Amino acid sequence: MAIPQHTIDQILDRTDIVELINQRVKLKKTGRTYSGCCPFHQEKTPSFHVYRDKAYYHCFGCQANGNAIKFLMEIDNRPFIDVMKDLAQHAGIELPKDNFAAKSATYKRQPKQAKPAPSSSDKTNNKTNEHVPSNDPPENQAFEAQNYVEQSHVEPSYVDQGYDQYQPDAFFYPDDAHFDFHQQGFHEQPQEASLYDLLEAVANYYQQQLKQAPHAQNYFQNRGLSQDTLDNWRLGYAPTDWQHLEQAFPQDIEGLKLVGLIRESDQGRQFNLLRDRVIFPIRDAKGRVVGFGGRALNDEIKPKYINSPDSEIFHKNQLLYGLYEGRKAKAEQWLMVEGYMDVIALHQSGIHGAVATLGTASNAEHLNILFRQNNSLTLAFDGDSAGQKAAWRTLEIALPLLEDGRQLHFFILPDQHDPDSLIQSIGQEAFLEKLGQSPLLSDFLYAQLTQRFDITSPEGKGQVMGELRQLSQQLPNGSYKYLLSQSFKDRLGFGRRNAEANSNDLNLSFGGIDHSQLLMVLLLHFPKLYKAFETLRALLPEQSLIKHFLDTLDRIEEQLPQDVEACRAFVLGACSHLHPQLLPLLNKIQLSQLGMDHPEDINKHAEDLYHRLQVEFLRKKLKQPASIKEMHNLKQQLNDAYKQLSRSEIRVEY
Secondary structure, rough: OOOHHHHHHHHHHOOOOHHHHOOOOOOOEEOEEEOOOOOOOOOOOOEEEEEOOEEEEEEOOOEEEEOHHHHHHHHHHHHHHHHHHHHHHHOOOOOOOHHHHHOOOOEEOOOOOOOOOOOOOHHOOOOOOOOOOOOOOOOHHHHOOOOOOOOOOOOOOOOOOOOOOOOOOOOOOOOOOOOOOOOOOOOOOOOEHHHHHHHHHHHHHHHHHHHHOEEEEEEEEOOOOOHHHHOOOOOOEEEEOHHHHHHOOOHHHHHHHOOOOOOOOOOOOOEEEEOOOOEEEEEEEOOEEEEEEEEEOOOOOOEEEEEEOOOOOOHHEEEEEOOHHHHHOOOOOOOEEHHHHHHHHHHHOOOOOOEEEEOOOOOOHHHHHHHHHOOOEEEEEEEOOHHHHHOOOOOOOOHHHHOOOEEEEEEOOOOOHHHHHHHHHHHHHHHHHHHHHHEEHHHHHHHHHHHHHOOOOOOHHHHHHHHHHHHOOOOOOOOOHHHHHHHHHHHOOOOOHHHHOOOOOOOOOOOOOHHHHHHHHHHHOHHHHHHHHHHHHHOOOOHHHHHHHHHHHHHHHHHOOOHHHHHHHHHHOOHHHHHHHHHHHHHHHHHHOOOOOHHHHHHHHHHHHHHHHHHHHHHHHHHHHHHOHHHHHHHHHHHEEEEEEHHOOOOOOO
16 A cells, blocks of 8 residues: 555644553653653663654664654554554544555546458458558557557457357357357447556657647747657647547547546537647656646647646646656756746756646645755746735745745746746856845745835834734744744844844854854754754763753743743743853854854754764764664664765855
8 A cells, every 4th residue: 555645744743642652651741842761672760752743752762763653663563554554543534545546547448349240242252351451540550559558458359260169168159050249239348447558648649749740849949949858758749630539549538538638518529628739748756647738839829728637647736747857867956937848948957856836826735745855945936026926925825834944945037037038048057046046035025025114114114023923923833933033123123133243254163162062052042943952862961061951941942932032031041050151152152153144044054053963972872882772773863864964055164
């Protein structure tokens, strides 16, 4: 059974990991976590912690860690599918049924029409059984020869075969010795066939039609596409004939209707959805053709683009054009654009992470699909008023998805340009430079709000902050929500950082200051970032300053005020017993030197610092593992930490 990742995520979201684990391990609330004796190794002092908000468990002793799925698999030694069935049932979510899914992706394929049995006169006139050429067009004959859904199907032939070659009990014979099978309507029954196979065949058919359509080939050539690009994207052409698919696929009318390629008019007449259009096959995450987009060759024809309607195997809101191709090319930077040609042109220029929606506005599902590829995304919009409105709508859709660590950039295109025309106009290098300058969401939001209000007056600044508060309510609780508000206050002249001396030294190298010291200063300035570092406590030496500091933050985290200055003061008060060690660090390290002007920058540096500290403490802990199992777990964690650190965008040494 294949379970989609979004279904797994939904099940985990609905599973209370504390409630689940508490059925097996007696847990006690300690600060903002729940702790108990680890079920995976023998211990007397509780070192097993469960984090409800992260849906995660971690043992400080043996380093066992994971989510609800992994806990049940390891504690009961059960396979993944069994665990998922139980969790799905408890969460009230129905898992996909493979048999049903396979059934819904099929249709009844009609048998070929049986040819009339030859008469005696025909037999006399045709002493040899010569092949009679088909009246179908040559391209249809060639296409039927592909036998795309007949691989296991052989038509029985009863003509000119003596009945005596069969066993007497193999068939029921009527008394009439001259019984004619054809006259009595003995025909092959319809067989089930796959919609995926059918659409694969249609895609091949459209590709073949392109070779016979010079005007369609000219369209692609004028757009600068190479033959390799045409082949890789399987671009094609739909003929002008209103019934070309019926002629090419006479046995598959039902399937073509199910996927919407054959429609029916109000008068009951069948017609093909796509005619005289260049064709863009649309592939799902597995590379299967599931639908088609068709563009008119004449801009006067409206609509310019027509897409396959939703069907059993095609759901526009859950697909992105170019996603399969981008994954195949191992794209790292992902860019959402508007049209199919933009995607193809960017891929041809080496920008493999370009994708587009399928004729619909971008939605939360589209953004989540891309966030699963990379936590940093760029969205491209036209520079006109319509493009600005679309950018704002997308911003509002994206806000609830912006968990800590995720970033959105807004690439506003110059007037009269789309990505396709821009890259052809200025070249790949200049395009990439402009793409790299795309403002972050915090910058885009600040620019939009400060254009609406007069920020030279206190009233205007208050209106900007009021709008921000309303928008921030849509953000998930986390450090980004807190940091975004602080960033606006700083820019408008409210915050503490405005009064600090600015430094031109933006280098992150602080001689003689280790990572632990930098982390403590960062958290004293931005206590809400603590959640990003809480799991480090499992690796820290018991008597270290950073361990005492993080333990203090863990106890007070739920009590932290929302106001930035009040939050800092609260933490300093709670850490009064550590002032002799902490205050010298505050005087030594000025965060204004970090040059982190955006909340996204702070999150990015925090993530990088976390992985550096993780590597540092894992390496120390590996020198004296408590057991072979702990050594194995520590090595696995260290390997993962190195991988995360190698992907970091920060390329400086602290």
